[in-house]
Amino acid sequence: MFETLKTRPADSILALMQMYKDDPRPSKIDLGVGVYKDATGLTPIMRAVKAAEHQLWEAQDTKVYTGLAGDPGFSDAMIQLVLGDAVPRDKVAAVATPGGTGAVRQAFELIRMARPEARVFVSDPTWPNHLSILSYLGMEAVNYRYFDEDTRAVDFEGMIADIKGAKAGDVVLLHGCCHNPTGANLNLAQWQAVVDVLLETGAVPMIDIAYQGFGDGLEEDAGPTRLVASSVPECLIAASCSKNFGIYRERTGLLIAVSQNSEARKLHQDTLAFLNRQNFSFPPDHGARLVTMILNDAALKADWMAELEEVRGSMLSLRSQLAGELQRLSGSDRFGFLAEHRGMFSRLGASPEKVVEMRETHGIYMVGDSRMNIAGLNAETVPVLAKAIIDAGV
Numbered sequence: 497m498f499e500t501l502k503t504r505p506a507d508s509i510l511a512l513m514q515m516y517k518d519d520p521r522p523s524k525i526d527l528g529v530g531v532y533k534d535a536t537g538l539t540p541i542m543r544a545v546k547a548a549e550h551q552l553w554e555a556q557d558t559k560v561y562t563g564l565a566g567d568p569g570f571s572d573a574m575i576q577l578v579l580g581d582a583v584p585r586d587k588v589a590a591v592a593t594p595g596g597t598g599a600v601r602q603a604f605e606l607i608r609m610a611r612p613e614a615r616v617f618v619s620d621p622t623w624p625n626h627l628s629i630l631s632y633l634g635m636e637a638v639n640y641r642y643f644d645e646d647t648r649a650v651d652f653e654g655m656i657a658d659i660k661g662a663k664a665g666d667v668v669l670l671h672g673c674c675h676n677p678t679g680a681n682l683n684l685a686q687w688q689a690v691v692d693v694l695l696e697t698g699a700v701p702m703i704d705i706a707y708q709g710f711g712d713g714l715e716e717d718a719g720p721t722r723l724v725a726s727s728v729p730e731c732l733i734a735a736s737c738s739k740n741f742g743i744y745r746e747r748t749g750l751l752i753a754v755s756q757n758s759e760a761r762k763l764h765q766d767t768l769a770f771l772n773r774q775n776f777s778f779p780p781d782h783g784a785r786l787v788t789m790i791l792n793d794a795a796l797k798a799d800w801m802a803e804l805e806e807v808r809g810s811m812l813s814l815r816s817q818l819a820g821e822l823q824r825l826s827g828s829d830r831f832g833f834l835a836e837h838r839g840m841f842s843r844l845g846a847s848p849e850k851v852v853e854m855r856e857t858h859g860i861y862m863v864g865d866s867r868m869n870i871a872g873l874n875a876e877t878v879p880v881l882a883k884a885i886i887d888a889g890v
C-alpha cells in the first residue's frame with residue numbers, strides 16, 4: 497500500500513545541515529541551523545541545566561506519567577517567564593508540548609478545529625516550517641510584507657497595510673522577538689500599531705517566541721508578547737525552551753492560550769489537553785522538569801540568566817565585529833544592518849546564486865535565502881566570511 501507515497505522536498509535547513517556534515521574541508525563554516533555555538537564551535541550544556549540534571553538524578557524517584565498538559569509547575573514557571581504579570585492567570589490556559597515546533601503544530605490544529613476556514617497571515621519571509629505545517633494541515637497561509645530587501649529592515653508600512661486585510665476569524669502569526677529568518681524586528685511603538693490593527697480587524701494574534709533572551713534581554717524580548725497578550729481579547733503563544741535553555745533535543749515547549757474569561761480558559765485548557773492526547777498523549781517531561789527546577793531555584797536561575805547573557809553578548813559582539821569588518825572592506829555602511837538585527841539570525845540579502853558560490857568557493861554554509869546563524873562565527877571566521885561576502889559582490 498505504501499507505494500503511493502511521494503518523495504517530499506527536503507527541509508531547506510535540515511538538508512543544509514547534512515551538506516555541511518558531508519563537506520570534508522576543514523575550513524568550512526556552519527551558519528545554517530539555528531543552534532547556538534560557542535567560539536570553539538561547541539553547543540554546550542548550560543551550567544544550570546547540568547546542575548539541575550544532577551539534582552534530578554539524585555532526587556527523582558518515579559518516571560510515571562505526568563498529565564496530558566504536562567506538569568502544571570512547568571506551565572506556571574513558563575507563563576511567568578513569558579507573560580510576567582501582563583495577563584490575569586485565570587485567563588491563561590497552557591499545555592507542555594514537544595518543543596516549540598510542537599506548540600506551533602498544536603496551535604495550528606486548535607485554530608483549524610475552531611475555524612476550519614481560518615487564514616493564517618505569515619510574515620514574508622517566515623520560518624519555512626510554519627508554511628510547511630500549515631500546508632500539511634491543509635490550512636491557508638497568506639503572506640504579509642515584512643522584510644525590506646533594500647534596507648534589510650522591517651517594511652513596516654507594507655506589513656500594516658497587509659495585516660489590515662485579515663478579518664475576524666483569521667490569525668496573524670508574529671515572531672515575538674528575534675525574527676527568524678531575517679533578524680529584523682519591530683520596535684515597541686510599531687508593535688502598538690500592530691495591536692491597533694488587530695483590535696480593528698478582530699483577527700487573533702499567534703506569537704511564536706523561540707528566542708527569548710537572545711535579542712535585547714529576557715524581559716525586553718518578552719515585551720512585545722506581553723503588550724499583545726494584555727491588549728487583545730484572545731491570543732495564542734508558542735514558546736520554546738530549546739534555544740534559551742540549550743536543551744534542543746529534549747523537546748521542551750509550551751503552548752499558551754490567552755482566553756476572554758475564565759470560562760473560555762477552561763474550554764481552551766480541555767481542548768489543548770485533548771489535542772495532546774490525540775497526537776502524542778503525554779508531553780515529554782525531562783526538559784520541562786529541568787526548566788521548572790531552574791526557574792524555581794534562585795541560585796540556578798541566577799546562573800542560567802548570567803550564562804544566557806554571556807550567550808547574548810557573544811552574538812552581539814560577533815554582529816558588530818562582522819559589520820565593522822565589512823565596513824572596512826567595502827568602505828561603506830551598507831552592512832550596518834547586521835549590527836542592528838537581533839537574535840541568532842540575519843538575512844544577508846545575497847541571491848541564491850551567491851549563496852551557492854560562497855558555499856562552493858569558501859565552504860560557507862548559509863541557508864539558501866542567505867539567512868546566517870551569527871552564532872556559527874568566531875573571531876577567526878568573521879574576517880573569512882566578510883572577505884567572501886565582498887568577493888562574491890554582495
Ligand code: LMR
Pocket residue numbers: 509528529530531623625676
Ligand atoms: C532553525 O530555524 O534553524 C531552527 O529553528 C531549527 C529548525 O528546527 O529549523
